[in-house]
Amino acid sequence: MSTLIEVNHLSKSFGSKKALNNVSFTIESGATTALVGPNGAGKTTLFSVLCGYLQPDSGTVRILGQPLGHPSLFGKLAALPQDATLDPRFSIQKQLCFYGLLQGLSKVEALQDTTRVLELVGLSENHNSKINELSHGMRKRVCIAQALLGNPKIVLLDEATAGLDPINAREIRSLISSLSDDVSFILSSHDLAELERLCSHVLYLDKGILTTHNRNEQTGSSKYLTLQLQDQYKDAKELLKQLSGVLYVSQSQNKEFIIEYQASHDQFDIHLLKYCYKNNWQYRQLVNGHTLENQLFQKD
Numbered sequence: 001m002s003t004l005i006e007v008n009h010l011s012k013s014f015g016s017k018k019a020l021n022n023v024s025f026t027i028e029s030g031a032t033t034a035l036v037g038p039n040g041a042g043k044t045t046l047f048s049v050l051c052g053y054l055q056p057d058s059g060t061v062r063i064l065g066q067p068l069g070h071p072s073l074f075g076k077l078a079a080l081p082q083d084a085t086l087d088p089r090f091s092i093q094k095q096l097c098f099y100g101l102l103q104g105l106s107k108v109e110a111l112q113d114t115t116r117v118l119e120l121v122g123l124s125e126n127h128n129s130k131i132n133e134l135s136h137g138m139r140k141r142v143c144i145a146q147a148l149l150g151n152p153k154i155v156l157l158d159e160a161t162a163g164l165d166p167i168n169a170r171e172i173r174s175l176i177s178s179l180s181d182d183v184s185f186i187l188s189s190h191d192l193a194e195l196e197r198l199c200s201h202v203l204y205l206d207k208g209i210l211t212t213h214n215r216n217e218q219t220g221s222s223k224y225l226t227l228q229l230q231d232q233y234k235d236a237k238e239l240l241k242q243l244s245g246v247l248y249v250s251q252s253q254n255k256e257f258i259i260e261y262q263a264s265h266d267q268f269d270i271h272l273l274k275y276c277y278k279n280n281w282q283y284r285q286l287v288n289g290h291t292l293e294n295q296l297f298q299k300d
């Protein structure tokens with residue numbers, strides 16, 4: 001693993017408003033990273049600084065070991081801004097080729113790469129369409145195709161699935177997931193369930209202050225499972241406490257339990273599911289560790 005992005009003590013203010021307040025983090029290659037936070041938390045500002053659109057007031061950013069703006073970074077980092085759009089006058093192929101040329105590709109290379117990225121996003125047959133002839137979801141996919149031109153190593157996607165119907169959103173998610181072995185994505189979204197599925201690493205911004213969370217970190221002598229049951233079963237919490245290997249049970253929401261158990265307990269998840277069956281409980285979902293929502297917002 002190598003470090004893709006290293007941010008140290010980054011601050012950016014607009015007048016008296018601190019959009020980023022002493023933000024530091026690193027992102028390693030191979031991680032799909034979520035950038036989460038309430039409206040106005042500083043997410044777009046952080047993306048804009050990483051892309052070089054905005055100059056920070058203080059702090060440093062290194063991408064692939066180089067400072068922002070270094071010539072060797074040209075084409076290595078791409079971004080899909082929240083409100084990205086394309087020119088309605090030209091076909092999508094023409095526009096993507098144009099962006100390829102701007103990246104320094106020859107005409108032939110730009111056309112080849114346009115064909116490649118349109119195929120990746122499933123829009124090969126629409127290469128002659130103009131943007132207004134495409135659905136909202138297809139337009140998003142064109143914008144993602146544009147971000148993938150030239151094979152960038154890091155792609156920042158700001159609200160890539162916002163406003164899409166569930167089927168189109170799912171297509172974009174599976175596209176991100178299928179590409180994530182070759183490209184490191186940083187996704188900004190308000191959809192925690194979506195980030196839960198895609199991301200191993202979470203950057204949480206609130207009022208410009210950042211905290212980081214590792215989704216897969218389950219170390220030490222105890223581990224966690226989050227169990228969501230179908231119904232409110234009588235004495236479920238007390239009964240869960242009696243299961244062998246359980247150290248502690250807390251109730252995060254109605255019908256949802258966080259179970260801390262001995263890490264040394266073999267196949268605890270299987271035992272838990274058998275226990276549900278034995279007690280006649282239907283379960284809705286079982287998450288390894290904490291759900292992202294609990295990780296970010298649970299107070300105790």
Ligand SMILES: Nc1ncnc2c1ncn2[C@@H]1O[C@H](COP(=O)(O)OP(=O)(O)OP(=O)(O)O)[C@@H](O)[C@H]1O
Pocket residue numbers: 014017018019037038039040041042043044045046
């Ligand atoms: N160009 C600007 N001029 C003045 N204030 C700005 C500017 N850009 C951002 N801000 C302020 O900085 C703060 C962070 O804004 P930012 O757009 O980064 O938040 P965000 O997390 O992307 O929000 P959202 O989820 O609503 O898109 C907000 O208080 C915003 O009002």
